[in-house]
Amino acid sequence: MNTTPDCAAAAPPCPPPAGPAGPAIDYLAKDYESFRRLLLDRFALTMPDWSEQHAPDLGVTLVELLAYAGDRLSYQQDAVATEAYLDTARLRTSVRRHARLVGYPMHEGCAARTFVCVETEDDLALSPKDLVFAAVPPERLPGQGAAIPPEDLRARAQVCFRPLQSRRIHLRPGHNxxxxxxxxxxxxxxxxxxxxxxxxxxxxxxxxxxxxxxxxxxxxxxxxxxxxxxxxxxxxxxxxxxxxxxxxxxxxxxxxxxxxxxxxxxxxxxxxxxxxxxxxxxxxxxxxxxxxxxxxxNTVLVEHGLLNTWGTGAQGERFTVPAGPGALPRDCTPPAFGCPDPDPAPPPAPPFVHTLKGKDITRSAPFPAPAAIAAAQAQALAAFPERARRRIRGLRDTPGPLPDDDRAFLDTLFGPTATEGLYADQDPGRALDGLLSRFDHLLAARLRRLDTLIRQARSGRVLGSEDIGWEIRQTWGEDAWKTIDPAHPALHGPACHALRTDPRRALPVLAVRADDTQPHRAGATDPPGTEWTPRRDLLSSGPRDRHMVPETDDEGTTSLRFGDGRSGAAPLPGTALTARYGVGNGHAGNIGAEAINRVAFRSTTTAPRITRIRNPLPATGGTGPEPVDTVRRLAPREPFQQLRRAVTAEDYAALAARRPGVQRTAATLRWTGSWYEADIAVDALGAAQAPPHLLDDVRQTMHRYRRIGYDVVTGPAVTAPLDLRLAVQVEPAFITAHVRQDLLRTLRPGRLPDGRPGFFDPDALTFGTPVRISRIIATALAVPGVRCAQVTLLRRHGDTGAELPPSGVLAVRPLEIPRLDDDPAHPEHGRLTLVMEGGR
Known part of the structure; x- marks a missing residue:
């Protein structure tokens, strides 16, 4: 609608006056030569009279400088675009960060490990920080002793290994x-x-x-x-x-x-x-x-690598955080409760990065694994009540007054009030019976607290000395704490696990600490002794967490990236730091057996007592850095290869089977009338029935994978006991009793001399495994001395139906496992009858 006073239409606005035509720019110019040619062509249009082409000319010099600057900027643009994608990134640091975003941990290799056996002439107790084992070539062997001077270690040793344990190393001549x-x-x-x-x-x-x-x-x-x-x-x-x-x-x-x-x-x-x-x-x-x-x-677990603090006068690598605009202040509260700051501070500087001088930094997988320690602690905590009961029963059966250490144990467990009058009697058996009868009542609060600690350990939390050490000592005694101490070797798992290294979980053997010798002024620098520890990334680090990320480039140089005050604490400007790290990594540590032959001490006073050093087993686990091409190929598939949720019954069974100690699992989903439930049957490794603690561990593990609204119920596998009768004809040249024993050994649960499981061993059967008559006959005929065999009875124990299945295959349900123990004391677990004929 026209709103002007008259009826005439408004005149259109005048177009802007035509200006001079813009320069013709060739956007395909990307390198030095094309930029130089473009600038010269432009000058030819704007300055037709300038035709100088000699290099010393000032105009030519300016053109070449501008072309050089354009070439640098063009390279940076291309590099940013190239490094922005996983498929095109060339720098190792960029590829690592891209892979981390899709859940693929790119690794930088891992150090090798082995066991070293030490032979000594006298009892020794050594600190693991004071000795290093070395593989010295024969042409460099210094004398006949097993020890070499510490100053000759780097010159003579080909490969060095350091002890992994933190407790003192006890050596005894009787263990040589x-x-x-x-x-x-x-x-x-x-x-x-x-x-x-x-x-x-x-x-x-x-x-x-x-x-x-x-x-x-x-x-x-x-x-x-x-x-x-x-x-x-x-x-x-x-x-x-x-x-x-x-x-x-x-x-x-x-x-x-x-x-x-x-x-x-x-x-x-x-x-x-x-x-x-x-x-x-x-x-x-x-x-x-x-x-x-x-x-x-006298066996010591060692790992490839030598600390840079080893040797006379070695103090590590020192550096200082440069002064200047630092990271965000540690108090990040906005002024005036979110109001704009009238005097805004300059933008924060990027995180502080320091490049280490040493190369080939040692990468070590965690040992012992925290999950293994937590599982062992849960089992030890669950055994506390029964251990206490056994000790009290032993005191009850021992005549005479109680020793002082047993009195201290009872006072710690029950308190002085409950044990009052216990020690006056020369035969306190009746009083101890009273404590046993009221055990659960007197220790009700401690047992509830014990259940809480067991659940925490089963969830994967390692209970350290600073957390519950004092509590366990005051409630269950010093001996009880020793059984769950994370530093105790009994909790470190089997020896074979110590030699299995996972490079994707390996972190550098590295620590950065504020220098103790620097002058400190409150609020000016970080306090002496403040330590930064390595992490794979800073995504979960808070403003007060002193974490850093070591990143290794294609040349093997490691850079330390500290936090910015939000993701990880930033070191304050002017702080003097010292980096202590190990050097030695990858395939170089995979030496053969009997290669480690020398030991070096910080002090030579104990060196003559060591007579021989050897590694009976080769060093294994040394892995080089993962190639970038491999990461590009595997990282995009990582989110689809790892099962991280349970939806179907097969998902529940597959995730439950990952738990150590579980041989096989089966699962079903059902509606209870009020909610959904996932029933998981567990077949334990090396046992006919899963122990209760294993069922609890599986249930706790599945809690993080289950669907919302689903309950997880775990139980032992349902066994299907069988009755089997086998008629056997024995060769005339064989003794019937010997053939019978061989048949029983072959069919019963247990291991054969060659290590194979028996036919009805729990490890040889699984859920829903049908029992075939043809396999039983073939197994029996494989026994020396058996001429022929025939199955005359095969059915479930207690079944009164047909003696043999019509199809020759006895089927079992999906959650059942066939069982035949042939134990006379428990015939309900299956019976085996052999009818022997022939032989002698």
Whole structure:
């Protein structure tokens, strides 16, 4: 609608006057030569009279400087665009950050590990920070001793290894070489899969009551073949027959045969022997019985790398945070509650970055793994009440007054009020019975607190000394705390796990600390002793967390990126810092067996006591940095390869099977009438029925993966006991009793001499495994001496139906596992009947 006073239409606005035509710019110019040509063409249009082309001319010089600046800016633009995408990024730092955003942890390699056996002439207690083991080539060996001067370590050693444990290293002469106990002159062999052995001990001391061996649970020993079983020569020993095991049970005893002191030892199923170990054999030209295999104690776990603080006068790498505009202030509250600042501060500077001088920084996977320690602590905490009851029962059965340490234990457990009048009686058995009968009532509060700690440990939290150490000592006693101390080797898991390194979880052996010698003024610099620790990233770091990110480029140079005051605390300007890190990483540490032969001490006073250093096992786990091309290929698929949620029943079963100690799982989803429920059946590794603590661990683990509104219920696998009758015809040349024993050993649960499980062993069967008559007959015919075999009965225990399935296959339900223990004391677990004919 026209709103002007008259009816005439408003005149259109006048177009702007035409100006001079803009310069013709070639946007394809991207390098020095094209920029120079473009500038010269422009000058030819704007200054036709200028035609100088000589290099010394001032105009030509300005053109070349501008072309150079344009070339630099063009390169930076291309570099920013190139590094912005994972497929085109060329810098290692850019590729690492892109991969991190999609959940793919790019690794920088990992250091190798092995076990070192030390032979000594005297009892020693050494600090792991005071010694370094080295592999010295024969042409550089300094003398005949096992120790070398610390100042010669870097010059002579080819590869250096440092101890991984934090506790003091105890060395004993009796652990240099330990013989395995055998029965007289009989040949002895430990089959594959063995988890127990007997060691020969000796009486020592003037009165002959002390023992030579002082092994405890958590110690690592190396079982090795010392001689060849056939010839008895040292040179014929098989180097592959060596294995390290961590002891889980040590029981001193006395062998009635000859009144010989022995030590019964056991180790975890994960450390079970992977080969048959010959202990003793008749060998040599005189056919004498010789000790073939021995055990080596004084074992130390070591890792490739040498700290830059090692050596005389070495203090680490020192540097100072430069002055200038620092990071955001640590008090980030906006002034006037969000009102604009009348005097705004300058924008914060980028995070402080320092490049280390050393290269090939040691990357170490966490040991022991926090998840393994937390799981072991949960099991130890769950055993506290029963351990206390057993000790009280032992005191009740011991006549006479109670010793002082037992009195202190009872006072700590029940309190002085509950134990009042207990020690006046010379026979306190009745009073101890009263404490046992009221055990749950008197310790109700402590048991509730214990359940809380168990749930925390099962969730993956490591209970440290600063958290609950004092509480456990005051409520359950000092001995109870020792069983859950994270530094105790018994909680570090099997020895095989110590040599399995995951480079994606490895972090640099690095710490940055504020210099203790710097002059400190409150608020001006960080206090002396303040330490920054490495992290993979700063995404979860708060303003007060002193974390840093080590980033390695393509040349192997490591840069430390500190926080900015929001994601990680920033070091204050002027703070003097010292970086202490290890040097040595990757494939260079994968040395062979018997390569480590020397040790260096910070002090040479204890060096003569070490007589021999050796590594029976090769160093393994050394990994180089991950190539960039591999990251580009694998990182985009990472979010789709890791199962991180449970939706279907198969998802629940797959995630539950990841828990250590679980062999197989099966799951079903059902509606209870009020909510949905995921029922998970657990088949434990090496056991017929899953223990309660394993079921609790699986349920706690699945809580983070389950769907909202779904409950998780775990239970042991449902077994289907069977009745089996087998008619066997024996060859005339074989003894019937021997064939019968071989058949029972083959069909019953257990391990065969070659390490294979029996036909009805729990580890050989799984959920829904059908029992086929043809397989039973084939297994029986494989036994030497069996001419023919026939199954005459195969059905569920207690079933009164047909004796044989019509199809020859006995089917079981998806959540059931067939079971046949053939235990006379428990016939409800399945029965096996053999009808033998023939033979002699």
């Amino acid at each position: 070489r330990i013989e395995l106990r055998t029965r007289g002159g009989e040949e002895c062999r430990l089959p594959a899969g063995t988890t127990e052995a007997t060691l020969r001990d000796q009486w020592t001391g003037k009165d002959g009551t002390e023992r030579l061996l002082h092994l405890v649970p958590g110690d690592v020993i190396v079982l090795e073949e010392e001689r060849g079983p056939g010839t008895g020569a040292l040179a014929d020993a098989d180097p592959a027959h060596r294995q390290a095991v961590r002891l889980t049970r040590v029981t001193p005893g006395v062998d009635p045969l000859g009144d010989t002191p022995v030590v019964e030892i056991a180790w975890a199923a994960e450390d079970a022997l992977t080969f048959p170990l010959c202990v003793s054999a008749r060998s040599g030209p005189d056919c004498e019985n010789r000790q073939v295999a021995v055990a080596r104690g």
